[in-house]
Amino acid sequence: MSLFHARQMDAADPLRRFREAFVGEPGGPIYLDGNSLGRLPRRAVGLAADLVERQWGERLIRGWNDGWMALPSRLGAKLAMLIGADPDEVLVCDSTSVNLFKLAMAAVAAQVPRRGIVTDRRNFPSDAYVLQACGDLTTADDAAAAADRGTALVSLTQTCFRTAALYPLAETTRRVQATGAWMLWDLSHSVGAFAVDLHASGAEMAVGCTYKYCNGGPGAPAFLYVRRDLQERLLSPIPGWLGHADPFAFSLDYRPAAGIQRFLAGTPAVLSMASMEPGLDLLLEAGMAAVEEKSRRLCDYLIAEADRQLAEFGVTVASPREAAGRGSHVSLRHPEAWRLTQALITDYAVIPDFRSPDLIRFGVAPLYNSYEDVCEAVGRLRLALRSKSYERYDAARLAVT
Numbered sequence: 001m002s003l004f005h006a007r008q009m010d011a012a013d014p015l016r017r018f019r020e021a022f023v024g025e026p027g028g029p030i031y032l033d034g035n036s037l038g039r040l041p042r043r044a045v046g047l048a049a050d051l052v053e054r055q056w057g058e059r060l061i062r063g064w065n066d067g068w069m070a071l072p073s074r075l076g077a078k079l080a081m082l083i084g085a086d087p088d089e090v091l092v093c094d095s096t097s098v099n100l101f102k103l104a105m106a107a108v109a110a111q112v113p114r115r116g117i118v119t120d121r122r123n124f125p126s127d128a129y130v131l132q133a134c135g136d137l138t139t140a141d142d143a144a145a146a147a148d149r150g151t152a153l154v155s156l157t158q159t160c161f162r163t164a165a166l167y168p169l170a171e172t173t174r175r176v177q178a179t180g181a182w183m184l185w186d187l188s189h190s191v192g193a194f195a196v197d198l199h200a201s202g203a204e205m206a207v208g209c210t211y212k213y214c215n216g217g218p219g220a221p222a223f224l225y226v227r228r229d230l231q232e233r234l235l236s237p238i239p240g241w242l243g244h245a246d247p248f249a250f251s252l253d254y255r256p257a258a259g260i261q262r263f264l265a266g267t268p269a270v271l272s273m274a275s276m277e278p279g280l281d282l283l284l285e286a287g288m289a290a291v292e293e294k295s296r297r298l299c300d301y302l303i304a305e306a307d308r309q310l311a312e313f314g315v316t317v318a319s320p321r322e323a324a325g326r327g328s329h330v331s332l333r334h335p336e337a338w339r340l341t342q343a344l345i346t347d348y349a350v351i352p353d354f355r356s357p358d359l360i361r362f363g364v365a366p367l368y369n370s371y372e373d374v375c376e377a378v379g380r381l382r383l384a385l386r387s388k389s390y391e392r393y394d395a396a397r398l399a400v401t
């Protein structure tokens with residue numbers, strides 16, 4: 001396999017044209033960190049200028065009625081199409097951590113006298129911290145098996161941020177629900193990377209992030225999903241004015257809005273929320289089936305090349321080898337992962353990221369990554385390993401890795 005072969009696969013790639021929809025010139029760095037922060041869609045550049053100069057600069061307060069107020073539900077409806085939900089079951093708002101808090105608190109309150117929450121050891125730390133604040137938290141290797149009659153909620157991140165190991169959504173949800181507990185999924189590393197079908201899973205709730213594979217921009221608001229039949233039974237623990245049935249009545253008595261709207265808290269972050277729309281539109285144009293297919297092929301290719309070119313240097317594949325059990329990044333393990341990541345970024349113009357203690361994560365974003373990107377990234381990592389050029393880097397870590 002060679003660069004020639006990689007270019008042949010790119011030429012046959014049905015999603016090839018989406019690469020030009022993102023900022024990033026040919027010959028620039030190879031970006032394999034879309035699992036942490038997706039690339040900037042070109043359409044978002046003009047949109048952001050319009051948002052600031054015209055919508056904010058000229059329309060001022062009138063902007064709220066021009067469309068700003070509807071952003072959480074209008075974008076929620078688009079996001080719903082990526083995760084197998086109905087338009088009135090999803091809102092875009094707040095951060096993933098805050099949405100997780102809102103839904104976990106609401107679930108525990110609705111499941112009284114059950115108070116238990118179960119998660120697993122591989123969850124993202126923020127999720128574990130938040131869940132600890134919402135009930136009696138148990139951390140288990142097999143969360144569904146650990147749920148019992150005292151368990152109100154099981155909350156798991158579908159795609160593990162370290163290794164991309166994947167939970168089967170429907171099967172896990174069924175096991176959890178068999179105990180009487182509710183299921184709350186964090187889809188942060190799933191949404192926009194492969195097709196998710198919440199309805200088919202039957203899960204009660206979900207949250208997730210839009211700045212990773214949805215290319216929503218740094219700090220773009222997150223989303224939340226509540227199955228329609230539960231919405232009227234639940235209350236938000238942050239009963240802010242925008243989740244009120246009639247915010248502009250300015251009544252001092254809280255009355256929850258109908259349906260999913262009650263999970264809004266305060267004023268939406270208009271600039272970052274509106275800027276996320278081009279990223280969602282691009283995924284909808286491409287179709288999640290095609291995105292998933294390419295993600296699998298690119299990750300399979302990365303693993304095959306890592307085995308072929310890097311094994312002799314002590315690099316092992318930490319991600320599942322079976323595509324069906326893996327999200328859209330590949331983690332490679334090496335004792336010098338931190339210094340190798342530094343060398344890749346600074347000397348070899350390849351941008352992955354590092355996860356403590358010994359993983360280099362290569363995020364594969366099917367809309368803009370190519371087989372050539374993967375081929376080059378593995379080839380350059382081989383060069384770094386062979387030359388030991390990484391040894392001149394400091395072992396001390398930066399604040400953001």
Ligand SMILES: *Cc1c(COP(=O)(O)O)cnc(C)c1O
Pocket residue numbers: 095096097098124126127157161186188189209222
């Ligand atoms: C990225 C990510 C988050 C991010 O949470 P924020 O509140 O948006 O910072 C949360 N959970 C998981 C599993 C993630 O991957």
